[in-house]
Amino acid sequence: MGNIKQDTMPVIRDLRDFDRQSGNLLERLVFNYRPLFMLLMALVTVLLGYMALSRLELRPSFEKMIPQSQPYIQNYLDNRKSLRGLGNSVRVVVENTRGDIFDPGYLDVLKQVNDQLFITEGVDRAWMKSLWSPGVRWTEVTEEGFQGGPVMPGTYQGSPADIEQLRQNINRAGIVGSLVASDYRSSMLIVPLLDKTSATGQGINYQQFSRLLEEQLRDRIEYAGDSAARKSGEEGKGQYKVRVIGFAKLMGDLIDGLIQVMMFFALAVITSLVIIYLYTRCVRSTLLVVGCSLVAVVWQLGIVAWLGYAIDPYSVLVPFLIFAIGVSHAAQKMNGIMQDIARGTHKLIAARYTFRRLFIAGVTALLADAVGFAVLMLIDIPVIQDLAITASIGVAVLIFTSLLLMPVALSYIGVGRKAAERALKIETRADGHKGFGKLWDLLDRFTTRKWATGAVLVAVLMGIGGFAVSLHLQIGDLDSGAPELRADSRYNRDNAWITSHYALSSDLFAVMIKTAPEGCLNYRTLILADRLAWQLQQSPGVQATSSLVNAVRQITAGSYEGNPKLNSIQRNQDVLNYAAQQASVNSPELFNTDCSLMPVIAFLKDHKARTLDDVVAIADRFAKDNSTPDRQFLLAAGTAGIEAATNIVVREANRTMLLYVYAAVTLFCLITFRSWRATLVALLPLVLTSILCEALMVFMGIGVKVATLPVIALGVGIGVDYALYLLSVQLHYQRQGLSLGEAYRKAVSFTGRVVGLVGITLAAGVVCWVWSPIKFQADMGILLTFMFLWNMLGALILIPALSYFLLREPALRRHAGEDESATVCAREAANGKPSGMRHALTTSE
Known part of the structure; x- marks a missing residue:
C-alpha cells in the first residue's frame, strides 16, 4: 500500500489550506x-x-396489459364493438352448499x-348474462313452430310450479355446463365490462370494483358478517358461497397484495441498514446512505405522479430497485470519504x-443501469413501457441524490473517527495477508494458468448445460x-372450483370472420x-366450439320437425336467413347487427x-389458406x-431485447476500455449469468411473460457495473507495467x-420479495x-481467469504520448475505489 498512498490526493486538515475554487x-x-x-x-x-x-x-388498466399494435390485438380492437363478452369480463358463481339452484331462497340470493x-x-x-337476465332465453320446436322465452319465467313468484x-x-336452453353447473348446485353470472365508465369517462377503478364485489357480495352473502373468516381468507361457512374470477378481480387482488408488499419495502430498508452498518460500523453514515436512497424513491414517485403516470402491479417493483441501486452508489461515496477522513x-x-474521483464514474455506471431499463421501451406492451419510463426517471434521480446529495451531506456530518480508523486498519491487515487479504489471496489464484483454466472450463460446462436446459424455456x-x-x-381456489364444476371454461379463443354486410x-x-x-376441436386443449353455424343447424333441423337429416347447413339462402x-333473438352475440362479422369461439x-x-x-394456418378479399379470417379475440x-410479442421481444441490451453494454465497454479483449472479458460473465437465469426459470417452472420479461434486461444493465469496478482498475495498473497478478490484486483490494x-x-x-403474496x-x-x-461472483472469479487468456499482452501498456495529468487522475480514481469509468475517460490504451 505504500506506493499507492503516494498517489492519493494531499491530506489537508485545515479548510484555510484548501483552494475553494479548485475542481470543476x-x-x-x-x-x-x-x-x-x-x-x-x-x-x-x-x-x-x-406530489x-x-x-x-394504483391504477392498472386492461388496455395497458395488451400489445395494442400487434396484428391480432388490432383486429380485436377494430371489431370489439361487435364482440361483446369476448374481452374484459368477470364471472361470478353463486353456490348453494345445502341444496341446488331450484331453491327459492337461492334464487332470491342470485x-x-x-x-x-x-x-x-x-x-x-x-350483454350481462345470468338466470335472471331476460337475454338468456330458451327455444323449442313445436307443432306450431318455434316457441321460446326468457329462462326465468316472467311471472316467477317462487311457487313449486314456477320452480318446475x-x-x-334451463334444460331447453342448453345452458347446463355454461351458466348452470353440471350438478345444478350453482349458477354463473357473466359480466362484461366497459372500457370506460359511463359516469366519468375514465377507466374502471379495479381496486374499487374488486372491493365492491367483496363488500356487496361476499361479505353480505357468503360471510354474513363473519369478519374474522373474511380477513383470514377462509371461505365462509354460510349456506351460499360466492366465487369470482376475471381480469378486474385479478387486478383488484394484486393491488390488495401490493399494499401488503409495502412491509417488504420496510424490510428491505432494515436489511440495507444492517448490511451498511456491518460494513462501516458508523451509525450516522449508515443512516445517511439509506436516507439518501429513500429520498431518491420519494423523488421518483413524485415525478411519476406529476407526469400523470399511475403505479400498477408491475411498475410498483421499480422503487425497490431504485432504492437498492441508490444504496450501492451512496455506499461507494461513503467508502471514499471514510478513507480520506x-x-x-x-x-x-x-x-x-470523493466527488472528483467518483462523479463521472457514477454517472456512467448509472447510464449502464439505464440501458437495461431503456431497452424495455422497445417492447410493445404499454405496462412494460411505463415500467421503463418510471425506472429511467428513478435512475436519473439517483444522479442528484446518490452522487450529489450524499457527498454534500457527508461533508456536514462526516463519519465516525473509530469507523474511519477501522476501515484503514482493515486495509493494512489485508496488505499483510490477514483478514480480507486471505480472500484476496484466493481470488489472485485465478490469474494463474491452473486456476484460470479450471474456472473457464467450469464456466463453459455450466454455460453448455444451462443453454441445453434453457432451450425448454416456454413463453x-x-x-x-x-x-x-x-x-x-x-x-386461484375459485378458478379451480369453477373449472371443475363447469364444462366450459372462461378461456375463450375467438377467430373473427369478417365479410360484407349480410355476408356471414x-x-x-x-x-x-x-x-x-372442426379443426379447432381436434386440438387436445379445446373443450368445445361455438358459432352461428351451431345455431343455424339446430334451427334448420327444428324447422323440419327435428329431422336429424336436416341438422346441417342448407344451400337455400331463405332457410339460412330464417335460421x-x-x-338473433336467442344468441345475438353470435354475429353483429348487419351480419358482417361473426366469431368462431x-x-x-x-x-x-x-x-x-x-x-x-x-x-393461423386456416386463416392463411382461406382468407380472401371478400371473406377474412382474423385472429384473435x-x-x-x-x-x-401477448405471448407472441413477448417471444419476439425476448431475444430482441437481449440483443439490444448486450449491444448497448458492449458499446459502453468499448468506450470505457478501448479494447475488444477487455470488452469480451467483461461481457462473458454476463452472458453466462443470462443463460443460467433462463435455465433457472425452466427449473422453477417460470415462463417468459409480461412479469418476467424485464428481469434479464435489468440484471444485465446493473450487473455490468461489477466489471467496470474491477476491470478498469486492473487495466490501469497493467498499463502501468504491473503483471496481471499484481494488477488484479490491487484492483480487488481496492474495489473487492x-x-x-x-x-x-x-x-x-429484492430477496425479501420471495415472501410476497404476489407470485x-x-x-x-x-x-x-x-x-x-451470480454477476458479482462471475466478476470476481471469471474476470481474472479470462484476463489470463486475453489480457496478458504487453500492448496493454499506455501509449507513450499519454498526458501525465490523465495518469495522475487515473491513479486517484483507482485509490478512490471508482467504478472505473473515470479512468476510462482519462486514459487510453
Missing part, C-alpha cells in the same frame, strides 16, 4: 454553496413528496347478486475529493388459473366456419403456453386470444469489498437475487 464548475457550484444546495434539495423533496402522497394512484352487478358502474349491462318451469327452461483529511475536503403461463397469484390464493349468412362462409370449428333471424381447457400455441397454429397475442457490498445490497433489496413478484425476487449475486 459543478463541484464549485455544489460545495461552495452548500447551504443553498441543501435547502433546494429539501424543498424539492417536500414538493415531490407531496407522491396526493396524486399517485337475484340480489344480479341486481347489484347490474347497477355497478362499468358493467356492460346489455325454470327447471324445464481516516488519513486525516477534513470531512468537507474528503467529500470534494407464457405454465400453470392454470392466475400465475400472478399464489396457488392457494382465494382467486353466405353458404360458403358458414361451411368454412364449420370447418374451422339467422331466429338466432373455442373454449380452451386452460391458457397455458402450449395450449395457446397449438390453437394459434391451427387458426377472447381472453385466450388476447393472451396468445465495494463489489461485494454492491452485490449483497442489491440482492438484499410473479416472488419469481422476480428469486431471479434478480440470483443475477445480482
Whole structure:
C-alpha cells in the first residue's frame, strides 16, 4: 500500500489550506454553496413528496396489459364493438352448499347478486348474462313452430310450479355446463365490462370494483358478517358461497397484495441498514446512505405522479430497485470519504475529493443501469413501457441524490473517527495477508494458468448445460388459473372450483370472420366456419366450439320437425336467413347487427403456453389458406386470444431485447476500455449469468411473460457495473507495467469489498420479495437475487481467469504520448475505489 498512498490526493486538515475554487464548475457550484444546495434539495423533496402522497394512484388498466399494435390485438380492437363478452369480463358463481339452484331462497340470493352487478358502474349491462337476465332465453320446436322465452319465467313468484318451469327452461336452453353447473348446485353470472365508465369517462377503478364485489357480495352473502373468516381468507361457512374470477378481480387482488408488499419495502430498508452498518460500523453514515436512497424513491414517485403516470402491479417493483441501486452508489461515496477522513483529511475536503474521483464514474455506471431499463421501451406492451419510463426517471434521480446529495451531506456530518480508523486498519491487515487479504489471496489464484483454466472450463460446462436446459424455456403461463397469484390464493381456489364444476371454461379463443354486410349468412362462409370449428376441436386443449353455424343447424333441423337429416347447413339462402333471424333473438352475440362479422369461439381447457400455441397454429394456418378479399379470417379475440397475442410479442421481444441490451453494454465497454479483449472479458460473465437465469426459470417452472420479461434486461444493465469496478482498475495498473497478478490484486483490494457490498445490497433489496403474496413478484425476487449475486461472483472469479487468456499482452501498456495529468487522475480514481469509468475517460490504451 505504500506506493499507492503516494498517489492519493494531499491530506489537508485545515479548510484555510484548501483552494475553494479548485475542481470543476459543478463541484464549485455544489460545495461552495452548500447551504443553498441543501435547502433546494429539501424543498424539492417536500414538493415531490407531496406530489407522491396526493396524486399517485394504483391504477392498472386492461388496455395497458395488451400489445395494442400487434396484428391480432388490432383486429380485436377494430371489431370489439361487435364482440361483446369476448374481452374484459368477470364471472361470478353463486353456490348453494345445502341444496341446488331450484331453491327459492337461492334464487332470491342470485337475484340480489344480479341486481347489484347490474347497477355497478362499468358493467356492460346489455350483454350481462345470468338466470335472471331476460337475454338468456330458451327455444323449442313445436307443432306450431318455434316457441321460446326468457329462462326465468316472467311471472316467477317462487311457487313449486314456477320452480318446475325454470327447471324445464334451463334444460331447453342448453345452458347446463355454461351458466348452470353440471350438478345444478350453482349458477354463473357473466359480466362484461366497459372500457370506460359511463359516469366519468375514465377507466374502471379495479381496486374499487374488486372491493365492491367483496363488500356487496361476499361479505353480505357468503360471510354474513363473519369478519374474522373474511380477513383470514377462509371461505365462509354460510349456506351460499360466492366465487369470482376475471381480469378486474385479478387486478383488484394484486393491488390488495401490493399494499401488503409495502412491509417488504420496510424490510428491505432494515436489511440495507444492517448490511451498511456491518460494513462501516458508523451509525450516522449508515443512516445517511439509506436516507439518501429513500429520498431518491420519494423523488421518483413524485415525478411519476406529476407526469400523470399511475403505479400498477408491475411498475410498483421499480422503487425497490431504485432504492437498492441508490444504496450501492451512496455506499461507494461513503467508502471514499471514510478513507480520506481516516488519513486525516477534513470531512468537507474528503467529500470534494470523493466527488472528483467518483462523479463521472457514477454517472456512467448509472447510464449502464439505464440501458437495461431503456431497452424495455422497445417492447410493445404499454405496462412494460411505463415500467421503463418510471425506472429511467428513478435512475436519473439517483444522479442528484446518490452522487450529489450524499457527498454534500457527508461533508456536514462526516463519519465516525473509530469507523474511519477501522476501515484503514482493515486495509493494512489485508496488505499483510490477514483478514480480507486471505480472500484476496484466493481470488489472485485465478490469474494463474491452473486456476484460470479450471474456472473457464467450469464456466463453459455450466454455460453448455444451462443453454441445453434453457432451450425448454416456454413463453407464457405454465400453470392454470392466475400465475400472478399464489396457488392457494382465494382467486386461484375459485378458478379451480369453477373449472371443475363447469364444462366450459372462461378461456375463450375467438377467430373473427369478417365479410360484407349480410355476408356471414353466405353458404360458403358458414361451411368454412364449420370447418374451422372442426379443426379447432381436434386440438387436445379445446373443450368445445361455438358459432352461428351451431345455431343455424339446430334451427334448420327444428324447422323440419327435428329431422336429424336436416341438422346441417342448407344451400337455400331463405332457410339460412330464417335460421339467422331466429338466432338473433336467442344468441345475438353470435354475429353483429348487419351480419358482417361473426366469431368462431373455442373454449380452451386452460391458457397455458402450449395450449395457446397449438390453437394459434391451427387458426393461423386456416386463416392463411382461406382468407380472401371478400371473406377474412382474423385472429384473435377472447381472453385466450388476447393472451396468445401477448405471448407472441413477448417471444419476439425476448431475444430482441437481449440483443439490444448486450449491444448497448458492449458499446459502453468499448468506450470505457478501448479494447475488444477487455470488452469480451467483461461481457462473458454476463452472458453466462443470462443463460443460467433462463435455465433457472425452466427449473422453477417460470415462463417468459409480461412479469418476467424485464428481469434479464435489468440484471444485465446493473450487473455490468461489477466489471467496470474491477476491470478498469486492473487495466490501469497493467498499463502501468504491473503483471496481471499484481494488477488484479490491487484492483480487488481496492474495489473487492465495494463489489461485494454492491452485490449483497442489491440482492438484499429484492430477496425479501420471495415472501410476497404476489407470485410473479416472488419469481422476480428469486431471479434478480440470483443475477445480482451470480454477476458479482462471475466478476470476481471469471474476470481474472479470462484476463489470463486475453489480457496478458504487453500492448496493454499506455501509449507513450499519454498526458501525465490523465495518469495522475487515473491513479486517484483507482485509490478512490471508482467504478472505473473515470479512468476510462482519462486514459487510453
